[in-house]
Amino acid sequence: MPQSNGQFRILKNLLPKHKRKTPPQLQDEIPFGRTQTDHMLICDYNPQKGGWQTPEIVPYSPFEVTPDAVVFHYGQEVFEGLKAYRKSASDEIFLFRPEQNARRFVNSALRLGMQPVPEDLFLRCVQEIVAVEQDWILPSPASLYIRPTLIGLDTGVSYRASLSYRFFIIVSPAKNYYSRETGISVYIEREHVRAVPGGCGEAKCGGNYAAALPALQRARAAGSEQVLWLDGINRTFVEEVGAMNIMFVYDNVIRTPALTGSILPGVTRSSIIQLARDLRYTVEECRLNISDVLNDIQSGKLTEIFGCGTAAVISPVIELVDGSQRHEVNGAQIGKVSMHLKKSLIDLQFGRGADPHGWRLQVSAQ
Ligand code: PLP
Numbered sequence: 001m002p003q004s005n006g007q008f009r010i011l012k013n014l015l016p017k018h019k020r021k022t023p024p025q026l027q028d029e030i031p032f033g034r035t036q037t038d039h040m041l042i043c044d045y046n047p048q049k050g051g052w053q054t055p056e057i058v059p060y061s062p063f064e065v066t067p068d069a070v071v072f073h074y075g076q077e078v079f080e081g082l083k084a085y086r087k088s089a090s091d092e093i094f095l096f097r098p099e100q101n102a103r104r105f106v107n108s109a110l111r112l113g114m115q116p117v118p119e120d121l122f123l124r125c126v127q128e129i130v131a132v133e134q135d136w137i138l139p140s141p142a143s144l145y146i147r148p149t150l151i152g153l154d155t156g157v158s159y160r161a162s163l164s165y166r167f168f169i170i171v172s173p174a175k176n177y178y179s180r181e182t183g184i185s186v187y188i189e190r191e192h193v194r195a196v197p198g199g200c201g202e203a204k205c206g207g208n209y210a211a212a213l214p215a216l217q218r219a220r221a222a223g224s225e226q227v228l229w230l231d232g233i234n235r236t237f238v239e240e241v242g243a244m245n246i247m248f249v250y251d252n253v254i255r256t257p258a259l260t261g262s263i264l265p266g267v268t269r270s271s272i273i274q275l276a277r278d279l280r281y282t283v284e285e286c287r288l289n290i291s292d293v294l295n296d297i298q299s300g301k302l303t304e305i306f307g308c309g310t311a312a313v314i315s316p317v318i319e320l321v322d323g324s325q326r327h328e329v330n331g332a333q334i335g336k337v338s339m340h341l342k343k344s345l346i347d348l349q350f351g352r353g354a355d356p357h358g359w360r361l362q363v364s365a366q
């Protein structure tokens with residue numbers, strides 16, 4: 001695993017207070033990811049200048065990338081998603097397992113032949129931009145969504161891996177990911193596949209999301225929020241949802257697709273598996289045949305379905321749409337296991353109660 005050695009200086013060119021925007025209030029509508037804060041962090045990798053350059057926190061603004069840059073033509077782009085949480089009415093700010101995002105960011109970069117951002121550099125940069133933008137972190141149920149991104153900058157359209165890169169982080173206030181708060185509808189995609197073994201499914205790269213857009217458009221046309229992806233070979237086994245991992249509740253047993261190499265290994269997924277076990281649920285990571293899932297909904301054996309991810313937290317699924325057929329889950333009601341696990345997860349994230357696994361990282365004030 002690449003690690004850099006030594007300390008990092010981070011340069012700050014911050015806007016004077018009177019030029020900064022006013023962050024939203026908790027009661028405001030906060031469309032996910034729409035408003036970026038006042039600043040962003042930029043850190044370039046340039047082998048001719050000795051590798052990683054000094055990170056800088058600068059006012060949020062467009063930056064120049066030449067039209068022939070590798071990112072535009074051969075898609076060398078990977079990203080991460082994590083959040084900063086404020087313990088209500090306090091100055092305590094937490095990140096949740098950010099080292100997992102640092103590691104996944106490295107793995108994603110390596111899968112796309114990119115220069116990975118050293119984990120310690122990633123963690124320091126995330127903490128620093130969060131500390132600068134802490135006024136934007138509203139208490140629960142809001143948070144600050146953090147989007148670290150890495151792009152290939154080399155110029156010239158010949159096909160090869162870039163040697164120079166830009167790592168940047170933008171942050172935006174977040175509340176609910178889905179506008180529907182009464183549970184979401186998920187559309188079973190039977191035509192396209194998201195990933196195949198040996199492909200990029202477990203990397204968090206923009207290309208995966210681009211190739212998934214026609215299915216998302218079909219889902220939206222069917223009145224669903226998200227796509228349920230089936231495996232790329234048999235088109236039979238459930239993999240994940242467009243922006244979340246997925247879990248199926250059979251009374252006290254929770255089943256979720258095993259990580260086969262074509263599924264994004266979600267930080268929320270792994271946290272819920274641990275939390276659910278702590279709460280004495282049985283968790284099985286297995287292969288889930290979509291026909292069995294639909295039959296089990298019909299028979300009532302399958303009691304709840306929920307998606308989980310950083311942006312979406314825990315989102316109960318109240319309907320699966322399969323072509324012209326609509327399968328209501330749990331009488332279209334949000335289930336109690338989903339709510340139980342959601343409460344345990346967000347209590348931990350927002351600094352309420354014990355942290356037995358040491359998952360919280362407190363961000364120190366500026
Ligand atoms: N799967 C996909 C395709 C995602 O985009 C996400 C969101 O990041 C997840 C799963 C959940 O991952 P995490 O819990 O790390 O946010």
Ligand code: COI
Nearest residue numbers: 081082243309310311312
């Ligand atoms: C996240 O949950 O962090 C994601 O990256 C999902 C994204 C589609 C918003």
